[in-house]
Amino acid sequence: MSIELQIQGQGLAVEQRPIDPVSTLQREVQRKLGRCLIRLQQYERLMKALAIDFEIAGPSDELMAIRQKRGEVVSRMTLGQLVAELTGTYLQPEPPDTVEPEWGPADSQRIWFRMQTRMALQPEDYERVVAGLKELVALRNELVHHFLERFDIWSEAGCHHADAYLDAGMAKVDSHYAELRQWAITMDQARSAMGAFMASPAYTDLLFDGIRPDGTVDWPTCGIVRHLRTAETVLAVDGWADLGQVIERMNLMHPEQALKRYGCTTWRQVLHESKQFKIRRDQGSAERPGRTEFQSLTKPLQSSDIN
Structure with a gap:
């Protein structure tokens, strides 16, 4: 209940006006919807950071420019495209179901470099992850494009249904974000280990x-x-x-x-x-x-x- 105070002369008049319960529920639905969309954007940003460095190849003196161009391409990808990129390159079933083609530099007079990052999963884990990522893309599309079609947030019952849906959706997004963050940490550790190896005499012996x-x-x-x-x-x-x-x-x-x-x-x-x-x-x-x-x-x- 809301209480409105009105001053009349030296006395006080109290007028009580009921608050529309749907408005309160709507605001909570809006808050949770915004929270889900923000976390999904965080997920996309982290996945784009990973996608830039899945693989890089080219002349050593052009690698920075190649990576920059790759970043420009990745920045325009949708979540669905990013997931397809992730499951087609970085994530692989163990053993891989594809054979890597042989790679030969186009110019033997220059120093070429190629780095690939892969995470191998057991077949059942790979299928689980792929299914979960597809579910995440569907959730994102539902929230962005069809949320108001699915839920009548101008009714009390519709707000309750939307609220429960958003709670479950947030839990899914948080779970996927935690998993993706762990992949990012693993990739960063792998790059650090590779950097340490490349700075060692063992790498010089191998390379030259x-x-x-x-x-x-x-x-x-x-x-x-x-x-x-x-x-x-x-x-x-x-x-x-x-x-x-x-x-x-x-x-x-x-x-x-x-x-x-x-x-x-x-x-x-x-x-x-x-x-x-x-x-x-x-x-x-x-x-x-x-x-x-x-x-x-x-x-x-x-x-x-x-x-």
Whole structure:
């Protein structure tokens, strides 16, 4: 009940006017509707922040511009489009139901970079998450486009129904927001771990010399093999390079290519382990000492290629 006071001369007159209960209920429905829409916008903003960094690829000197363009595209996406992007890239069933295509840089003369972020879920968890996200999109569309069609908020009963619907909807949105926030934290932790790895000597060894963190070597593209091929090109006579001369050149020009980095104790072991070269032994003569020679393979290594 409302009480209105009127002053008449020196006395007070009290007039009581009833408050319309529907108006009070309407205001509460409006408050809860606004709260749901604000949280949905927070959800969209967080998902857009994630979507920008699901994947990035391109020349290293253009990555910032590429990311900016990606941000412009993402900023125009609807919640439905964002969910489709999320479930088609970041979230994957375990094992993945798609095979990643091979990726090759368009320009081999530039340094290219590609990073993908994925969260693998068990099939039943993946289906649950996808269904929940579709339900969230439907809720958002209902609130924005059809709320007044569904609920008669000019009646007391309609306000009560709308109020209960909004309470349940807010609980769903809050649950999805908490889940998305955890995904964002996980992605940020993954990026931090990747950044720490990229700042480590192990990453430099992998990137430039093909030495993996577990100590195994990508022999065809590793640093020591690349430099051996270069030395061979410079020093070869009739297609064969003297290993002794190559070692002198390597020690002078590339002392960082230490044998122990590749798990080897001799240069001949490098030639054998890499399986990238033919090797032969020149026995020499009374006038000339023997020597080991090698040349790059143009076909897979056969046992007869090593003498």
